[in-house]
Amino acid sequence: MRIGFIGLGNMGHPMCRNLVQMGHAVKAYDVVPAFRDRAASHGAEAASSVTECVAGAEAVITMLPSSPHVRSVYGGDAGVIAHARPGTLLIDCSTIDPLTAREVAFDALAKGLAMVDAPVSGGTAGAQAATLTFMVGGGPREYERAKPILACMGKNVVHCGASGNGQVAKLCNNMMLAVEMIATSEAMTLATLLGMDAKVFAGIVNTSSGRCWSSETYNPYPGVLENVPASNGYAGGFGSDLMLKDLTLVTEAAKSARLPVLLGAIAQQVYQKHSADGHGGKDFSSVILQYLKPQAR
Numbered sequence: 001m002r003i004g005f006i007g008l009g010n011m012g013h014p015m016c017r018n019l020v021q022m023g024h025a026v027k028a029y030d031v032v033p034a035f036r037d038r039a040a041s042h043g044a045e046a047a048s049s050v051t052e053c054v055a056g057a058e059a060v061i062t063m064l065p066s067s068p069h070v071r072s073v074y075g076g077d078a079g080v081i082a083h084a085r086p087g088t089l090l091i092d093c094s095t096i097d098p099l100t101a102r103e104v105a106f107d108a109l110a111k112g113l114a115m116v117d118a119p120v121s122g123g124t125a126g127a128q129a130a131t132l133t134f135m136v137g138g139g140p141r142e143y144e145r146a147k148p149i150l151a152c153m154g155k156n157v158v159h160c161g162a163s164g165n166g167q168v169a170k171l172c173n174n175m176m177l178a179v180e181m182i183a184t185s186e187a188m189t190l191a192t193l194l195g196m197d198a199k200v201f202a203g204i205v206n207t208s209s210g211r212c213w214s215s216e217t218y219n220p221y222p223g224v225l226e227n228v229p230a231s232n233g234y235a236g237g238f239g240s241d242l243m244l245k246d247l248t249l250v251t252e253a254a255k256s257a258r259l260p261v262l263l264g265a266i267a268q269q270v271y272q273k274h275s276a277d278g279h280g281g282k283d284f285s286s287v288i289l290q291y292l293k294p295q296a297r
Contacts, residue, residue: 001024001025001058001059001149002024002025002027002056002057002058002059003019003024003025003026003027003057003058003059003060003061003149004026004027004028004029004047004053004054004055004057004059004060004061004080005019005026005027005028005029005039005044005053005060005061005062005063006028006029006030006050006053006060006061006062006063006064006073006080007030007062007063007064007065007073007094008028008029008030008032008035008036008038008039008063009030009035009063009065010124010127011063011093011120011124011127012030012063012093013035013038013039013042014124014127014128015061015063015093015127015132015153016028016039016042016044017039017042017043017044018127018130018152018153019061019149019152019153020042020043020044021043022152024149024152025045026039026043026044026045027044027045027046027047027052027053027055027057028040028044028045028046028047028053029046029047029048029049029050029052029053036048049078050073050078050079050080050083051078051083054080054083054084054088055083056085057084057085057088058088058089059088059089059090059091059145059146059149060080060084060088060089060090060091061091061092061093061149062074062080062090062091062092062093062094063093063094064092064094065094066094066096066245067096067097067100067249069094070092070094070096070100070101070104071100071104074090074092074104074107074108075104075107081104081107081108081111081113082111084111084113086111086112086113087112087113087114088113088114089113089114089115089116089142089145089146089149090108090113090114090115090116091115091116091118091146091149091150092104092115092116092117092118093118093119093120093134094119095119095120095167095170095171095174095242095245095246095249096117096119096167096249097167097171097249097252097253098137098164098165098167098168098171098253099164099256101117101137101163101164101166101167102163102164105117105138105163105164106163114138114139114141114142114145115138115142115163116136116137116138116142116143116146116163116166117136117137117138117163117164117165117166117167118134118135118136118137118146118150118166119134119135119166119167119169119170120132120133120134120135120154120170121133121135121170121173122154123237123238124236124237124238126154127153130152130153130154130155131154131155132153132154132155132156133154133155133156133157133158134150134153134154134156134157134158134166135158135160135165135166135167135169135170135173136150136157136158136159136160136166137160137161137162137163137164137165137166137167137168137169138162138163138166139162139163140159143159168253170246171246171249171250171253172250174243174246174247174250175246175247175250175261175263175264175267177213177214177243178243178246178247178264178267178268178271178284179263179264179267180212180213180214180215181214181218181220181284181285181287182267182270182287183212183214184212184214184215184219184220184288185220185221185285185287185288185290185291186291187201187205187210188201188202188215188219188220188221188224188288189221189288189291189292192221193293198221198223198224199223199224202215202219202221202224202225214285218230218285219285220285220286220287220288221288228285229282229283229285229286230283230285230286230288233282234279234282234283234285234286234289235282235283236283237283237284237285238283238284239280239281239282239283239284240271240274240275240279240280240281240282240283240284240286240287241275241280241281242284243271243284244268244271244272244274244275244280247264247267247268247271248268250264250268251264251265251268270287270290271284271287273290274286274287274289274290277289277290
């Protein structure tokens, strides 16, 4: 297919590269010229604007930082909706609030364009290995059109229901992840302060009722697991500021639903302090630094 890809950062670049490797003709755009050049070095055609990127495309994929970026790229006289051909499939893989996803999809439909929201789980490693999980919101017909494209970049493509529901699934999942990571950080730190060896305690947890993804696969305590950010100074991975963004979206969505999310709100405040302390660029598992004594870091 002829695919336009907009947003070539840490997630978008490997996703774009995987589409090229699967034989698609990809035209790629990012506001950062170096990112466009990097995509071109992996076989994509670099575009100089959103308008050029969507010209002639059968599908357009976006991977953008936040809701305002999505509104800007899709809306306006120079946006995707204004320049995509009728019938073009639009796939937004950004993580944004459900209301924005639904409003942009409505605007696209009014112009004869099909659209799904398809946020991802799996992080940069999943993007590189094409093992992402896509949570897709949109009509059944649009989902079936998007599925083979998304399958080039991931191993799980799940239809979550109507437009915006992909974002609902992503945000609620990330709220659970943040709470679990904080709980794991507190328990790991407390156990070691009370005399337990970190690896021994992690082994007990991971064969007991406290087991979760954060403890078993992505443990935040330094030295417990290899090949995770905790063993690399918390570099790479999923940034704490990105987790803070998602938790802020969650708490705002909970307000609109008039539902108290007490642990989600506490997690949002913990990550807000973590970011204010200067750790926003580190992986979200670095939240354990809120608890570890300096000599244990």
